[in-house]
Amino acid sequence: MQRTWRSPARVDLPFGWLQQVKQVYPKPYAHILAQLIWQRQLATPASLAGFLEPDRYQPTGPEAFGIEMEWAIARLQQAYGNPDDRLLIWGDFDADGLTATAVLWEGLGQYFPQSERLFWTIPDRLQQSHGLNIEGLEQAIADGTTLVITCDTGCGDAELLEWAHDRGLDVIITDHHTLLPERPPVTALINPRQFPTDHPLATLSGVAVAYKLVEALYTALPLPDVQPLEHLLDLVAIGLIADLVELRGDCRYLAQQGLQQLQQLSQVRPQASRRPGITELLNCCKRQGDRPSDIRFGIGPRLNAVSRLQGKADLALQLLTGCDPQAGIRLAHQVEELNQRRQRLQRDLLRELEPQIQQQRDRTALVLVGEGWHGGLLGLVAGQVAHREEKPTLVLSLDPPGTEPRLARGSARSIPGLNLYELLADQRSLLLRFGGHPQAAGLSLANEHLPILRDALEQRLHLHPPDRHLAAIAPEVTVTVADLDRPLFRALYALEPCDRLPQLEIRRCRLQQQRPSYVGSGLYRRQYWIFQITDDSGAIAAGQYWPESNAETLPPEGDRCDLVIELDLRTAAGDQSRRELVARLLAWRPHQTAPSDPEPMLLDWRSQRPDSAIAAHVVTTCPWSWEELALQWQQAQRLQQPLALAYPPPEVEDLERAWRQWLGVLRSLAQRSQPVSWSSLSDRLGWPIDFLKKSLQIGEPLGYHWQISSEGVLLTWPNWAQLDWQTPQVRQTHHQWQRLLREWQRQRQFFGEASLQTLAAGLHDRYNLRTSEPA
DSSP: OBOOOOOOOOOOOOTTHHHHHHHHOOSTTHHHHHHHHHHHTOOOTTTHHHHHOGGGOOOOOGGGGTHHHHHHHHHHHHHHHOTTOOEEEEOOSSHHHHHHHHHHHHHHTTTSOBTTTEEEEOOOTTTTOSSOOHHHHHHHHHTTOOEEEEESOOTTOHHHHHHHHHTTOEEEEEOOSOOOSSOOSOSEEEOGGGSOTTSTTTTOOHHHHHHHHHHHHHHHSOOTTOOOGGGGHHHHHHHHHHTTOOOOTHHHHHHHHHHHHHHHHHTSOGGGOSSHHHHHHHHHTTOOSSSHHHIIIIIHHHHHHHHHHHSOOHHHHHHHHOOOHHHHHHHHHHHHHHHHHHHHHHHHHHHHHHHHHHHTTTOSSEEEEEESOOGGGHHHHHHHHHHHHTSOEEEEEEOOTTOSSOEEEEEEEOOTTOOHHHHHHTTGGGOSEEEEETTEEEEEEEGGGHHHHHHHHHHHHHHSOOOGGGOSOOOOEEEOGGGOSHHHHHHHHTTOSOSSOOOEEEEEEEEEEEEEEEESOGGGOEEEEEEEEEETTOOEEEEEEOGGGTOOSOOOTTOOEEEEEEEEEEEETTEEEEEEEEEEEEEEEEOOOOOOOOSOBEEEOSSOOOSSOOOOEEEOSOOSSHHHHHHHHHHHHHHTOOEEEOOOOOOOOOHHHHHHHHHHHHHHHHTOSSOBOHHHHHHHHTOOHHHHHHHHHHTGGGSOEEEEETTEEEEEOTTGGGOOTTSHHHHHHHHHHHHHHHHHHHHHHHHHHOOHHHHHHHHHHHHOOOOBOOO
């Protein structure tokens, strides 16, 4: 969709921040990583190392929950010593609740025999909805249950908790939803909402709270034969990421550790996996388990599909906790089939809604009503329509005719900049049931109140329209087409797991070779577009867009345009084991020329230097990188002079001769007892410092050791004389180094040949440095 947005503003990083990031991430595009971390306020100088390297993070212990955690552990220890205590885990049917139930089932199962003293129950999504219910509590008491441990639920059930307390049923609540004004009469209430918003545990989801309870029990009651606590982290990562909580503090740390375990599960066959169901489910959705998107768009929707279609979530919990390979494979394929059916039903329902959507085009909120719609799909479709139409959307299913009272029940989804909970709370008098949060809600009301609700929402939104400044399209950094390659993706990947992929702006580009592609077949075939993104430098990147991404049309082929994209990986066509880099289009607009700026001019003296004396900051050596050129421009700015490019075309060095020269330098360094400064190495070889550092990393298989100090680099190579230069490892190092130099040479060749306009555009797009060209 053609849209407008604000281009990223120039960000002034604090002094020394970029260098700190480079110390932890000494790779290309560290400046973009530093900018994103600072803009998003993801880390401070003190927490930076732990943010980027989970092994250096100091996790917060469960004792942070204070007396509530102590009470919970005391009651579990009491139960451990009393064989007459029977424990019931009360879970929930979404991915966070399912994994929380699985964590308690496995963690508490180390202490209490499963199905003898430890049991679980999950409400039916279609019949009972979230939370405790009287039928389940009565059944628990009839079964002899003495202790209920909730997970991802319980905090909002004040009356039922009073009822349970009056009948002598102990309850430990582990939950992360809003706390009631008064503490209910329970044995313990463990909820991260008790912490201030900046606490490292403040954003834990239900599964992470359950994990903290198990962690505390492991510490208080150590047993010799319990499974490692870390074996629960794959479940924790699934629930955390699927529940869309803010991944900071311990949430990020737990998700990082859990993704590592998920990736290991994806690399073995189900027969060799400790979680064969999850391994096979990753195979079914063609995911490798190492990225949040593998959960958000792979595992999570499939787990949720079970209760959406069947009501009961038992099948999904069995998949998460089962150890039998054959059963795990069978369950994974059942879940996959349910998810495919869910997708078909969702597309059918969306198609059925289209006439109503068209009829309500002029309204600020969509209220879509029908008969016989599947209750488990209404929220999904409401979110899909709200995203596409950029309007708050309610999708409600009517009870059958003749039912008294005839109710409309369903879900609502919001848009950025609009608090849906407050919007519906203003109409509470019309609603029989209502609950949710700022972006999503569930509700029911009498059929005859629907016209009143429509008009009330319309009036409310006209008086208080959404804050469009909080629109979903908000690029954070500007890059060029040439940047859309693996080094930039690796820098962005260092942010993961994160709440959202960075949105990147690309200016002055074109979309070429546009053609449709398809997935699915028959009525369920879906179309998307693939294309190439090009610019004046000749750089080319692969791109795609889906109609659901708010891009209804593409710009005319060959026209200059500005884009907002996400850089991501996709499975290669015909090779499920290989992943390709792709720029996913989010929005476009006709190219907008930046306003003129009286900053220093760019002068092109590369072919011929003018005879007249012009005061300018002259660059006589062709730069190797944009960063190097930007430093020269900043120097010209300080001098208040034009920047004159007066370097000759760079010579292309012979790769074999350069390799021998590099080996000679390495041997020379190994014979010195004092560090050598990077600047002197760079001056001696004529190569940039970043290239030298990367060269040292690539050459490590040759057997030398190097370390960096404030004085430079110190290298030792005790066995270089005995090195066998014909071994495959050494030959591979040789080829890798030459490939690296060739890449740098190509980049330098670009700066030798690129037009002044292209270089000026690159400086502006990458660093927001505005230049002007001579009239």
